Amino acid sequence: MTDAVQNQFPVKATDERNAAREIERRERRESVLVRVVQLLIAVLLFGAWEWGARTGSISTFLFxxxxxxxxxxxxxxxxxxxxxxxxxxxxxxxxxxxxxxxxxxxxxxxxxxxxxxxxxxxxxxxxxxxxxxxxxxxxxxxxxxxxxxxxxxxxxxxxxxxxxxxxxxxxxxxxxxxxxxxxxxxxxxxxxxxxxxxxxxxxxxxxxxxxxxxxxxxxxxxxxxxxxxxxxxxxxxxxxxxxxxxxxxxxxxxxxxxxxxxxxxxxxxxxxxxxxxxxxxx
CATH class of the missing domain: 1.10.3720.10 (MetI-like)
Structure with a gap:
């Protein structure tokens, strides 16, 4: 019985390490996604601003x-x-x-x-x-x-x-x-x-x-x-x-x-x- 319990410890430790790695990978992917979305928002905002200025929809004197x-x-x-x-x-x-x-x-x-x-x-x-x-x-x-x-x-x-x-x-x-x-x-x-x-x-x-x-x-x-x-x-x-x-x-x-x-x-x-x-x- 004791041997069976001891044999479970390495398995449990491995599972915990794998879970920790998975959480770390998920957080890394989420961080990259956040940066990409932030960049896209900035590109869209500046792109719309430039387009409006070039087409005359936005006054370049004011904006x-x-x-x-x-x-x-x-x-x-x-x-x-x-x-x-x-x-x-x-x-x-x-x-x-x-x-x-x-x-x-x-x-x-x-x-x-x-x-x-x-x-x-x-x-x-x-x-x-x-x-x-x-x-x-x-x-x-x-x-x-x-x-x-x-x-x-x-x-x-x-x-x-x-x-x-x-x-x-x-x-x-x-x-x-x-x-x-x-x-x-x-x-x-x-x-x-x-x-x-x-x-x-x-x-x-x-x-x-x-x-x-x-x-x-x-x-x-x-x-x-x-x-x-x-x-x-x-x-x-x-x-x-x-x-x-x-x-x-x-x-x-x-x-x-x-x-x-x-x-x-x-x-x-x-x-x-x-x-x-x-x-x-x-």
Whole structure:
């Protein structure tokens, strides 16, 4: 009887491996299908847009056309103005994102130390979070000038509250019974904070980072809209004032591509940190 049961184990393990491979293959096929459908939708939309512009069904003065945008993109890439604008906006976004995420996360996790301080600061955090970045823009630009510094600060401010609230919420979700158990074994508050609270908040911090990429970009572009010397927002603003719709659309598409690249970079960083965390827990 024992031999019969033992002989079933390899069969069961093989079945589980085969099932896992089948699920992986199915997910891979679905992922490819999603990409194909996404590409087809984009081709259809741009194709219909171009067809409408060429036949006169769509006003090129109001809506431009893909061919106009592409031609303008090649010219702007060749003279370097588009790449420089993307570089400036990207730099503002990245620095603001990093500063805002680090500052917000540090404050949010730090509030775990004192419930009293967290309650006192709560009303100020709520007040700051309720103020639109657009309203702060003119003040920050007056204080720090029209250069890149004011755009970085606006991008930073755009990220701080989200990072703070997510980190604080993650710290509050730590199992209270686990903390009591560790304290009963003599663990200090700093040990609990570094060994339990910070690792437990990882998912919340990563979720905030994914959101903050977009918020940082919005903050940087708002600053460029208000007053700037360079950047994609500056390109869009000047093009709009001159009714240059193809250039406005080129700036918008460039922002979309920049946001996509930055989001992909955050995804890569997330996977790296996940592997590092898994390796550290072994």
């Amino acid at each position: 431009g056309s893909p061919s106009q945008v592409l031609k303008l993109a090649m010219a702007r890439i060749e003279n370097g103005s588009l790449l420089y604008g993307a570089y400036v906006t990207g730099l503002e976004t990245i620095i603001g994102f990093l500063l805002g995420s680090v500052i917000g996360t540090a404050i949010g996790l730090g509030l775990w130390y004192s419930r009293f301080v967290a309650r006192v600061m709560g009303v100020y955090i709520l007040a700051l979070g309720s103020v639109p970045v657009l309203a702060l823009g003119p003040l920050i630009i007056i204080w720090f000038g029209v250069g890149i510094e004011s755009k970085i600060i606006l991008a930073t401010v755009s990220c701080v509250i989200v990072a703070l609230l997510q980190a604080y919420e993650g710290a509050q979700q730590v199992d209270k019974d686990l903390i009591k158990l560790l304290r009963s074994f003599g663990a200090t508050k700093i040990q609990i904070f570094t060994k339990v609270v910070i690792p437990s908040s990882y998912g919340w911090v990563v979720a905030a980072a994914k959101l903050n990429v977009g918020f940082a970009l919005i903050g940087a572009v708002i600053g460029e809209y208000i007053s700037s010397e360079a950047g994609l927002g500056n390109i869009i603003l000047i093009a709009g004032a001159n009714y240059n719709i193809p250039l406005v659309l080129l700036g918008i598409f460039s922002l979309m591509i920049l946001a996509f690249v930055l989001s992909m970079a955050v995804g890569v960083l997330e996977r790296f940190l996940l592997k590092w965390k898994s390796a550290g827990s072994r």
